[in-house]
Amino acid sequence: MDKKPTIDDVARAAGVARATVSRVLNSSPNTSERVRQRVLQAVKDLGYQVNLQARQLASGSSRVVALIFAAAADAEPNSYYHSAVELGAMRACSELGYGLIAHTLDPAQDVYRSRVLAMVDERRCDGLVLTPPFSDDAGLIRALTQREAPFVLISAGPDARRLAHSVGIDDRQAGFELGEHLVRGGHRCFGFISGPQDHRSAALRLDGFLEALRHAGIDEGCVTVAKGNFTFKSGIDCAEKLLASAARPTALACANDDMAAGALFSAHRIGLNVPSDLSITGFDDTPVSQIVWPPLTTIHQPLRVIGSKAIELLVGQIMRENGASDMADHQHLVPFELIQRSSTSQGAPN
């Protein structure tokens, strides 16, 4: 097995200096067309490929960014959400000539911070995109800011959004519209399955939801909240609890689709008909919302767009390379949409 050709081999073959080859390869502006062609030809002839390690070492940048997801060690990760964001991110990356490395960490294990920081300290990547609940971790954000590492937050809560560049939807407004929708359906007694506390943007969904009810003149006492953790399983458990109460709600709003699927499962088990006995709403519009029966009314988040937008912001930040100062308009809000399917009744319930 013969060794791989290096830049020097190319230089020799093209009869130019190593520096010239480097310039051509990095499309530096100052190269004559004649030399340029010669070099390109030599590259092709030899089947030359840059050695990324060497390039990175010499240039001091890896041209790789990382996308950080949460996944509890035992629980199933919210895969559809992840995949969609990752897909968007990947596209943006390949367009911008960056590599993407997706990393999932368990937010319950305290090492996660050092793991994240190690990624930038060891120069595995030039920048980071954080998804919830990491995007609400003030300590992490501070550490990142301190070492001047470029990063972008996805679906962060209001506090975190103040501290760094971010992209996401208006969760509060989305929650509001869900509330409105259910009120319009004639419901007066509600259950809400929320996310864990550290997930700030999910909390906003509840805020907005409650506001919609208030707006409609419905008493706060008419809504019971159960705290889930975004898993299907927790949706089952919460729904079971909520549906067992004396004043059984006729509508269940859930902070994500997986929990809504769980609620639906509970309803089936109890023998309730959806939507005639019980309306259920999800959040995110992941494929789960269409896989279940009946398909879920939910809020569509443009997850891929969010992923690609985050990368664009991040790369912009990396290129600018000055960091700090320009926190100007870098709080991107993307549009969401209420998707009406058959898990919610149109008219009034019993």
Place this chain on the structure above:
Amino acid sequence: MDKKPTIDDVARAAGVARATVSRVLNSSPNTSERVRQRVLQAVKDLGYQVNLQARQLASGSSRVVALIFAAAADAEPNSYYHSAVELGAMRACSELGYGLIAHTLDPAQDVYRSRVLAMVDERRCDGLVLTPPFSDDAGLIRALTQREAPFVLISAGPDARRLAHSVGIDDRQAGFELGEHLVRGGHRCFGFISGPQDHRSAALRLDGFLEALRHAGIDEGCVTVAKGNFTFKSGIDCAEKLLASAARPTALACANDDMAAGALFSAHRIGLNVPSDLSITGFDDTPVSQIVWPPLTTIHQPLRVIGSKAIELLVGQIMRENGASDMADHQHLVPFELIQRSSTSQGAPN
């Protein structure tokens, strides 16, 4: 902002040579305890972190492996499958001190081969794990073998398994057991929703299934096959077609859970009761099989184990560093299990 400390800073602080620091850091055998401690102390004091790029360039290995998944540009990726495999792989990696980079590619776009090869050519990783349908791509396998790149196949078909190290279940036997189960349930008229052609291991599932029917003395004419592509959507379409036929099957076996969920969806829409009117089986035992109602009878594949096993094999291969010769016992078969849930009837159908 002060620059990061280098190995030379550590050496100076500890009063030893750079080479010694390197030895300590790489736990080379020849270092005295006294010096060792001094170096470690200096590392801690300075907050030193190795620069991976430099280490990789100097050592010629990146200590990173890649996991390649398929995802059509438009269709939703089979996320649960991916996540589970990735999780297992990730664990094995962190145990073995390797980094993992998961990459998804569209098998429909021809560039995918060069993308994969570039990963090893550019030395982004020391080795690869391929999932279907890439694990059945003879051309890719050949190219990889030719450049002596270490790689491991997941759920590859028999042809590919002959060519390289692999890990997976006995798909044929799993299909057989599914068939048996349905026959035991009293069914005599079947539908089978298969995967795309290039997915060899999924084809084995059908082979095994048919064999079970033959075994039970059931005529081949009693089973109709529809070709899906592993997506929920294709499950709906195929089921619709199969259920519309004159001799409507009383049992539908599907090559993965997502398509089974689609079949279930169709059944609901048509107004068939599962399992009393129609039994449905999935494959993989991803969370989808429990999210739907009724939950699916399916084959449990130990996806995480498969992921971690693949990494172990791969790293073993990388360390051995001789490649080729020892294709001995490197065809790992992991156990699967038939999981019985309520989507299949126990007794005889109508």
Place this chain on the structure above:
DNA sequence: ACGTAATTTGGAAGCGCTTCCACAAATTAG
């Protein structure tokens, strides 16, 4: 035609690390 400015090219110095080789020190054997 000539001087000066703008552009293209080559030379060489690293980037931060691993690892080979040689040498000194500490052991063991004879």
Place this chain on the structure above:
DNA sequence: CTAATTTGTGGAAGCGCTTCCAAATTACGT
């Protein structure tokens, strides 16, 4: 107590690339 080993350590040569700087070439104005 010297000779033959076995350690432990330092020096130095790269790994393959980018990039600064200076030299060479070309373009342009007068």
